[in-house]
Amino acid sequence: MVRDAGAAPTVEEVRLPEVGPGQVRVRIRAAGVCHSDLSMINGTLSPPHPLILGHEAAGEVVEAGAGVTRVTAGAHVALNWSPPCRECWFCTHGEPWLCSVANIAALENGSTLDGAPVYVTLGLGAFAEQVVVPERAVIPVPAELPWESAALLGCAVLTGTGAVRNTAGVRAGDAVLVIGLGGVGLSVVAAARAAGAGPVIAVDVSTAKKALAEAAGATDFLVSGDTLSKEVRRLTGGRGADHAFECVGRAATIRAAWRATRRGGQVTVVGMGPADDMVQLSALDIFSSARTLRASVYGSSDPDNEVPQLARDVLAGALRLDHLVTDRIGLAEIPAAFDRMSRGEGARSVVTF
Known part of the structure; x- marks a missing residue:
C-alpha cells in the first residue's frame, strides 16, 4: 500500500468489505508487478491515497455473493482490471476495451485502513492476500494453468x-x-x-x-x-x-x-x-x-473471450511464458521490484503467496 503521494509502498493490515450481491472474494495466488503500478507512484498518474497497488493477478475464489453465476468457490480465476459493462455505447459497438465505465484508475470498494476508506488500483488492489471484486472482474481459467501464467494473461500477455x-x-x-x-x-x-x-x-x-x-x-x-x-x-x-x-x-x-x-x-x-x-x-x-x-x-481485446483462449494456448504449448518471469518475490519486496523496473532490469517480477 502507498499511504501518501511520494511515499514508499509498505505492507499494511487492511480490512476487506463483506462480500455483497454480485461480488466475489478471491485469494490471490500470484500478482505481477506491472509498469502501470509504478505509474501510480512515480508521478505519471495522480491517484488518490491511501492506495492499494496491483492489478495483474490470479487466484482462487473463496466466496461468491448472492446472484453470482460466473464462478463458485474453488474456481481458479484471472483478474480483469478493465471489465466491460456491456451496456455503454463502446461496449455495444464492439469496443469493450474502451468501456465508459471501466478503466477507473483508483476507486473505493469498502476496504478500510484503521477505520478509514482506502482506494484500490484499477478496482482491484491485487497486491494483497485477498480481494473483493465484482463478478465481471474475474475470468475463469483452467485449474491446471500455473498461477503465474494466469496472472500474466490478465495484463502483460493480453x-x-x-x-x-x-x-x-x-x-x-x-x-x-x-x-x-x-x-x-x-x-x-x-x-x-x-x-x-x-x-x-x-x-x-x-x-x-x-x-x-x-x-x-x-x-x-x-x-x-x-x-x-x-x-x-x-x-x-x-x-x-x-x-x-x-x-x-x-x-x-x-x-x-x-x-x-x-x-x-x-x-x-x-x-x-x-x-x-x-x-x-x-x-x-x-x-x-x-x-x-x-x-x-x-490490446483492443475482450478479455472474457481472449484470456480463456490464451490459457488454452499456454496449456497446448503454443504460447510460452517462462521467459517473462525473472523474479519471484513476496509483498515486502515490491519496492525493490519497482527499483529494478525503473533501471530497466529484468522482465516481470511476480509476487507469489
Missing part, C-alpha cells in the same frame, strides 16, 4: 498479444520493431513471431535485455540510440519496419518508432506516458509518410 493481433493486425512476413522490453514488450515480440513476422527487431536501452528478447523470439536486438532508424532500415531492405510497437510511453520513443517505420507503415503505442510529455510531428511528414499512429488500449 496487452502485448492483443496489440499485435487485434490493433495492428500483423501478418506473416511483416517487419516488426518493438521498442521497450518489459513484460508487455516481450509479449509483443512473442506474438509477432507467432504471427510469422520477420524480422522482429527488439530495442531497449539495456544490453541485458538481449537474451530475454531472443528467448521471446526476436531475430535482432538493437540498443536504442540516435542511429536507430538507420539500423532498422539496414535490417528491412532500406524501407523501415512495417509495424513499430512503442512499449515505453514516452514522446521520444514514439518519435523514434515513427522515424523507423516505412512509408505507409503503422506505429502502435502500447506504453502509457504522462499527460505533459507532448509528441511533436511535422504536419508535412504526417501527410507525406502516410504512416498510421494509433494506440492499443488493453
